[in-house]
Amino acid sequence: MFDNSETTGLSHLGEFGLIDHLTKNIELKQAGSLKGIGDDAAVLDFANKKVLVSTDMLLEGIHFDLAYTPFKHLGYKAIQVNLSDVYAMNGTPTQVTVSIGVSSKFPLEAIEELYQGIHIACEKYNVDLIGGDTSASKQGLVISVTVLGEADEKDIVYRNGAQEGDLLCVSGDLGGAYVGLQLLEREKLVYLENPKIQPDLEGKDYIVERQLKPDARKDVVELLKAWGVTPTSMIDVSDGLASEVLHICKQSDKGVQLYEEKIPIDPMTYETAREFGLDPTICALSGGEDYELLFTVKQADHDKIKHHPDISIIGYMTEASAGCNLVSKSGNVHKLTAQGWNAFKA
Amino acid sequence: MFDNSETTGLSHLGEFGLIDHLTKNIELKQAGSLKGIGDDAAVLDFANKKVLVSTDMLLEGIHFDLAYTPFKHLGYKAIQVNLSDVYAMNGTPTQVTVSIGVSSKFPLEAIEELYQGIHIACEKYNVDLIGGDTSASKQGLVISVTVLGEADEKDIVYRNGAQEGDLLCVSGDLGGAYVGLQLLEREKLVYLENPKIQPDLEGKDYIVERQLKPDARKDVVELLKAWGVTPTSMIDVSDGLASEVLHICKQSDKGVQLYEEKIPIDPMTYETAREFGLDPTICALSGGEDYELLFTVKQADHDKIKHHPDISIIGYMTEASAGCNLVSKSGNVHKLTAQGWNAFKA
Numbered sequence: 001m002f003d004n005s006e007t008t009g010l011s012h013l014g015e016f017g018l019i020d021h022l023t024k025n026i027e028l029k030q031a032g033s034l035k036g037i038g039d040d041a042a043v044l045d046f047a048n049k050k051v052l053v054s055t056d057m058l059l060e061g062i063h064f065d066l067a068y069t070p071f072k073h074l075g076y077k078a079i080q081v082n083l084s085d086v087y088a089m090n091g092t093p094t095q096v097t098v099s100i101g102v103s104s105k106f107p108l109e110a111i112e113e114l115y116q117g118i119h120i121a122c123e124k125y126n127v128d129l130i131g132g133d134t135s136a137s138k139q140g141l142v143i144s145v146t147v148l149g150e151a152d153e154k155d156i157v158y159r160n161g162a163q164e165g166d167l168l169c170v171s172g173d174l175g176g177a178y179v180g181l182q183l184l185e186r187e188k189l190v191y192l193e194n195p196k197i198q199p200d201l202e203g204k205d206y207i208v209e210r211q212l213k214p215d216a217r218k219d220v221v222e223l224l225k226a227w228g229v230t231p232t233s234m235i236d237v238s239d240g241l242a243s244e245v246l247h248i249c250k251q252s253d254k255g256v257q258l259y260e261e262k263i264p265i266d267p268m269t270y271e272t273a274r275e276f277g278l279d280p281t282i283c284a285l286s287g288g289e290d291y292e293l294l295f296t297v298k299q300a301d302h303d304k305i306k307h308h309p310d311i312s313i314i315g316y317m318t319e320a321s322a323g324c325n326l327v328s329k330s331g332n333v334h335k336l337t338a339q340g341w342n343a344f345k346a
Numbered sequence: 347m348f349d350n351s352e353t354t355g356l357s358h359l360g361e362f363g364l365i366d367h368l369t370k371n372i373e374l375k376q377a378g379s380l381k382g383i384g385d386d387a388a389v390l391d392f393a394n395k396k397v398l399v400s401t402d403m404l405l406e407g408i409h410f411d412l413a414y415t416p417f418k419h420l421g422y423k424a425i426q427v428n429l430s431d432v433y434a435m436n437g438t439p440t441q442v443t444v445s446i447g448v449s450s451k452f453p454l455e456a457i458e459e460l461y462q463g464i465h466i467a468c469e470k471y472n473v474d475l476i477g478g479d480t481s482a483s484k485q486g487l488v489i490s491v492t493v494l495g496e497a498d499e500k501d502i503v504y505r506n507g508a509q510e511g512d513l514l515c516v517s518g519d520l521g522g523a524y525v526g527l528q529l530l531e532r533e534k535l536v537y538l539e540n541p542k543i544q545p546d547l548e549g550k551d552y553i554v555e556r557q558l559k560p561d562a563r564k565d566v567v568e569l570l571k572a573w574g575v576t577p578t579s580m581i582d583v584s585d586g587l588a589s590e591v592l593h594i595c596k597q598s599d600k601g602v603q604l605y606e607e608k609i610p611i612d613p614m615t616y617e618t619a620r621e622f623g624l625d626p627t628i629c630a631l632s633g634g635e636d637y638e639l640l641f642t643v644k645q646a647d648h649d650k651i652k653h654h655p656d657i658s659i660i661g662y663m664t665e666a667s668a669g670c671n672l673v674s675k676s677g678n679v680h681k682l683t684a685q686g687w688n689a690f691k692a
Contacts, residue, residue: 034396038597039505040434040581041400041495046392050380054387055477055492057445061484088386099403099490131401138407139485144445146401146492149387159385235386251384 008108010136019134021108022115026129030094032150033128042130044095049150052093054085060140067191068184068199071110073212075117078143081238083125083216084291086149088236090157090221093149095130096122100144101137114143125218155230157295162233162252166296168315169231169305171220173264174241175280178287179272180204180211186276206268214291220310221293227304231295242285243338244294245315246324252296255318258336261329262314285326286339354454356482365480367454368461372475376440378496379474388476390441395496398439400431406486413537414530414545417456419558421463424489427584429471429562430637432495434582436503436567439495441476442468446490447483460489471564501576503641508579508598512642514661515577515651517566519610520587521626524633525618526550526557532622552614560637566657567639573650577641586634589684591661592670594642601664604682607675608660631672632685 010018023037035043058064058078066074079096086093098118102111122129127147162168187199201208217236224231233252235244241263249256263284273280284290296317297305305311315327324336356364369383381389404410404424412420425442432439444464448457468475473493508514533545547554563582570577579598581590587609595602609630619626630636642663643651651657661673670682 034499035504040431041398041437041493043435043502044397044399045499046397051390051392051397051494052387053390053441053443053477053492053494055443055445055479055490057447057479057481057488057490059447059481059483059485059488062447062482085386089389091387095399097399097401097492099401101403101405101408101488131399133401133403133490135403135405136408137405137485139405139483139488142403142405142447142485142488142490144401144403144479144488144490146399146443147387148397148399153380153391156389158381 010102010104010106010108010111018111022111022134023129028128028130029126030128033095033130036128036130037132042095044130044148046150050153050156052086052089052091052149052151053146054082055144055146056082056085057142057144059142065188066141067188069212071113072117074143075114076121076213078145079118079121080214080216081291082145082147083127084236084238086147087216087218087221088234088293089149089151090155090231090234091149091151093125093127093147095128095148097131097146098129098143099133101135101142103137103140106141125216157231157234159233159235159248160251162248162254162296162317164254164317164319165299166232166317167299167302167313168245168256168258168296168317169311169313170237170241170264170292170294171217171311172290172292173266173269174237174290174292175265175273175283175287176207176210176269177214177289178283179269179276179278180207182276182278183208183272184211204268204272206266207272211289214289216291217293223308229297229301229304231297234293234295237290237292237294238288240286240288240338241294242336245336246338248294248296249324252317253320255320255322256315256324256336257318257327258315258325259327262312264312356448356450356452356454356457364457368457368480369475374474374476375472376474379441379476382474382476383478388441390476390494392496396499396502398432398435398437398495398497399492400428401490401492402427402431403488403490405488411534412487413534415558417459418463420489421460422467422559424491425464425467426560426562427637428491428493429473430582430584432493433562433564433567434580434639435495435497436501436577436580437495437497439471439473439493441474441494443477443492444475444489445479447481447485447488449483449486452487471562503577503580505579505581505594506597508594508600508642508663510600510663510665511645512578512663513645513648513659514591514602514604514642514663515657515659516583516587516610516638516640517563517657518636518638519612519615520583520636520638521611521619521629521633522553522556522615523560523635524629525615525622525624526553528622528624529554529618530557550614550618552612553618557635560635562637563639569654575643575647575650577643580639580641583636583638583640584634586632586684587640588631588682590640591682592684594640595670598663599666601666601668602661602670602682603664603673604661604671605673608658610658
């Protein structure tokens, strides 16, 4: 991706030089960010708000493949997957720390692009980059992000608040990120077999972007707030719909009826899944990485959300003894199981 | 280290299983830890305190060598190096998140020992483990820790507050962690050449522990508080005394006179450095990883600290134009330079 003859090596900058170089233009925008990078610790003021903390690590070869992942997208995604966890608590992300371990095989320009993506994501979501750690790595690229956010205690939504009869809802559409990954993996194999063949991703932008450049659903949290709807439980869809539904059921001690025909799947996801011989519903249930919000609301809120094109009501909560069920398009009832992302890889 | 025939593979547990297994017995002790592991984010209450945040990543082959680092020590150290950053702000650490990337080549028992070390450190310092991420790794062991702490705004000590005439002080002794590392590296080479020879570390416990199992200086922060001494600036010694002194000088816009003869070096560090043909002063100045506290106090506080055996006054701050100087034992004045840890490795 980078012609090393025209690039800058990391080794001559050293660790301090690299941190300085990557963070010199940071402006803190949150009033609560009293001190950012440059001391032993950042200093933050959350006033009367509760503090939300989540962390996610991305490892080369496990979570991303640099053969088809642009550094800028990777930086952007590393931030988004963390922001998504704060939105899933019905909170507002305010700060992030970013630690990277980077092999000296990477040119400085690659790490600059990674940080460009990080900065773009922070700017777009009004989040301050307030700290981190930069280290050499003998083992490829490692990115660890911790996000801090805030919320009033009364607004925080956990996974365990779903009640019997609540409507199960999901934002956006599902399965796209997984099918996009299959596409990228296929084109990588084609390229490895014959480097003269250019990747054939034409017309597939949407699902490729779902995989490479997801956006945390800040808008959904804001919409619900504007409508006066507080979900009774919420979680983000990182491991696949089935896994997340089961988390809500288990932690709320409830069952669920989930309707296959209600699961939102984009036409391009559907069509491309079929091209790969995959069941689109399975891609949505077990694919993961969609970073949509899955939540439950009281039936009384039905009228407020029913007409929004970006929110789908996909089922309802039952008593725990009724079990966690998927009702297929043909009306058959199956026990819902979480295969998760790894099952596909096996 | 582990006989794989009697151990448990990680693969059958899966990611969720591993997290559950490692965190099932956690009890939250901080009143401010409202929700720990188990939702999209932890929920914390800092009441009227300011929040301190710092993060450090440890990578196999860069920051530690599993040939001579017991997993339990490694977990303990990963927490300590982070706590040290909060104490260096004159704050109190309250929570940590721990993300690990782990190759499936490690048996479950190894990761359990790592977490034992983490739990022991958390318990000892009254810090809650409130979140994290556990992932497969293709790249050896990766540990990323983020620490949160609290302080009243008036108590927070930055690097930039040193004034002309302030006394420069350091806790404990320096250079031991670096010399301990040389010893471990030597014994590793001996072992690789002849696996029948047992490591010869007899009588060297102190410096080996300085390297493998450092303790953050909570006690020093508490002592200063008890004496009514608020440092004007503070930093922890992770990269070597010279580097940290220069950080304080640069951020405070001051110069320094640092006296070689005042630098505290333990006799075992001194003697072992000599055995290796190393200058003990250079080990203290550039060795790093001692995790002592370097701080400046007003001259008026001299009487309060002068008799404590664990605090050394090693110099004083000057105006910036006087420069940053090291006064050698023979009275010669040298410009202080930071070679840092990497210089040793070159």
